[in-house]
Amino acid sequence: MKEVESALQENEEKYRLLADNVSDVLWVRDENLDPIYYSPSIEQLRGFTPEDVMRQSMEEIFVPDSREKALAAFKRQMMQEEKSRGTQARTVSLEVELYRKDGSTIWAEMNTRVMRTNEGAVTGIIGVTRDITRRKLAEQALKESEERYRVLFNSGSDAVFVFAIDNEGLPGKHYAVNDVACRMLDMSRDELMEMTLFDFMAQHDGARIKETLQTILNKKHVTFERSFVDSGGNEIPVEVNANLVELYDASIVIAFARDLTERKQAEEEQKKIQTKLIQANKMNSLGIMASGLAHEINNPNNTIMFNLRRFARTWDDIFPILEEYYDEHGDFNIGGVPYTELSRIFPRLISGTLESSEMIKAIIENLKGFIRHSADTMDFDVDINDVVRRAVSLLESQVRKGVGRLELDLADDLPRVRGNPQKLIQVVVNLVANALEALTDDDQRVVVTSTLLSAGSRIALTVTDQGRGMTEKEVNDSTQPFFTTKLESGGTGLGLTITRMLLDEHGASMDVDSTPEEGTTVTVTLKVKGIESVH
Structure with a gap:
């Protein structure tokens, strides 16, 4: 027991030694607000010794307004803490004016906390009092000069914020804000005066405030761009010119803050115009390249097409002779392939190769037509299901080598549409190829569906995949020239742009619905033969 008492006495002496040697005033009062302890630093603050203060009444310590404020705050604090037993005691801060021994007054900041027993009962208040006279004088000086500069302060076009930087390098509450600041943030002056920069700085800029204020302390002047947030949660880009002045230490x-919203919008608009100019230049270059490309590819392709037609006529002439030989001698090989098999596949090989050659020609013409309007006729009666099957046949290699699977669900007895079959084949090839490239595993699929809509005047052709999908922005940009999400794999960003152009020539519409990681559905709506428009 004596050892415990000795330890307690030793701890008490340590804490008293600490309290007796700090510059701030430490004090303790009981639950009736009667004084128990004042640290020696009270003499430096007010000129009275601790013994003098222990005998003073509240009227002798506080000026009248501060006395009423302090007493009300102490009683309210103890009452609230009594009701909230079991929770951690809160610190309350207030500014008060105190009498000094020489009759003058000083301003002090008091931070108080309620003391409790182990059972939670309130036993008194412990406080720390700090001299803030210099700060209050600075505030008062600013307030006194406010009237003289109020008109100037509020007549500018920039928002103005005046505040102090505390000892920790953080912004304090505002001493002054102008009318422009209130309008910019859609807040009253009273609201802003209770705030610091932290309270309306955008979250992504908030972490940089302390660093910025340190720069101001070092350089006295700094200009920077940040974003404020108004009362409605809207971000406002601002340019801030901040100047440091020393007043009463x-x-x-x-800080002058200029709203950059209009400038940012103008810069964004300028970027869009610049992008369009660059795009126009690309389109011009594309026209030149398309012309050269057509010349370089069409010549050998025309030779291929000519020879394929000659092969077809040759086959028609030689087929009866080969049949007669087969009837007399039985099956035989031609080029290592049995005649019975060759007679079945050779015509299809020729027609398929010829169709691919015609597709090459159509692609080149469509690329040229992307720059200048194509004069190709649009007066064919087209079977849309036949278009789908022919397009899919051209993609057999991609389907075979790729992941996932391709399924067709084509409605029977669809009416014809008027248009150009080669262009519509290219539309389907582009859409199905994109859908196949979007698949990421073998369990996914692409489904092509044709349907006669209820009104009977339109046919809906849908291409649905279960692939990676697109964001809303990617969907909006997907038909813009040169936009691609497959740049690394050689995408040119022209597929859907040309597809949209070809559909416009047919008076058709195209809608894209996509969800990231779930897939994409492209719906093409074509007018039935004899119907003027789908729009």
């Missing part, structure tokens, strides 16, 4: 920042 306090570091005061006067």
Whole structure:
């Protein structure tokens, strides 16, 4: 027991030694607000010794307004803490004016906390009092000059914020804000005066405030761009010119904030115009390249087409002779392939190769037509299901080598549409090829569906995949020239742009619905033969 008492006495002496040697005033009062302890630093603050203060009444310590404020705050604090037993005691801060021994007054900041027993009962209040007279003088000086500069302060076009930087390098509450600041943030002056920069700085800029204020302290002046957030949660880009002034030993920042919204919008619009100019230049270059490309590819392709037609006529002439030989001698090989098999596949090989050659020609013409309007006729009666099957046949290699599977669900007895079959084949090839490239595993599929809509005047052709999908922005950009999500794999960003152009020539519409990681559905709506428009 004696050892415990000795330890307690030793701890008490340590804490008293600490309290007796700090510059701030430490004090303790009981639950009736009667004084128990004042640290020696009270003499430096007020000129009275601790013994003098222990005998003083509240009227002798506080000026009248501060006395009423302090007493009300102490009683309210103890009452609230009594009701909230079991929770951690809160610190309350208030500013008060105190009498000094020489009859003058000083301003002090009091931070108080309620003391409790182990059972949670309130036993009194412990407080720390700090001299803030210099700061209050600075505030008062600013307030006194406010009237003289109010008109100037509120007549500019920039928002103005005046605040101090505390000892930790953080912004304090505002001493002053102008009318422009209130309009910019859609807040009243009273609201802003209770705030710091942290309270309306955009979250992504908030972490940089302390660093910025340190720069202001070092350089006295700094210009930077940040974003404020108004009362409605809208971000406002601003350019801030901040200047540091020293007033009564306090570091005061006067910050002028200019709304950059219109400038940013103008810059964004300028970027769009610049992008369009670059795009126009690309389109011009594309026209030149398309012309050269057509010349370089069409010549050998025309030779291929000519020879394929000659092969077809040759086969028609030689087929009866080969049949007669087969009837007399039985099956035989031609080029290592049995005649019975060759007679079945050779015509299809020729027609398929010829169709691919015609597709090459159509692609080149469509690329040229992307720059200048194509004069190709649009007066064919087209079977849309036949278009789908022919397009899919051209993609057999891609389907075979790729992941996932391709399924067709084509409605029977669809009416014809008027248009150009080669262009519609290219539309389907582009859409199905994109859908196949979007698949990521073998369990996924692409489904092509044709349907006669209820009104009977339109046919809906849908291409649905279960692939990676697109964001809303990617969907909006997907038909813009040169936009691609497959740049690494050689995408040109022209597929859907040309597809849209070809559909426009047919008076058709195209809608894209996509969800990331779930897939994409492209719906093409074509007018039935004899119907003027789908729009």
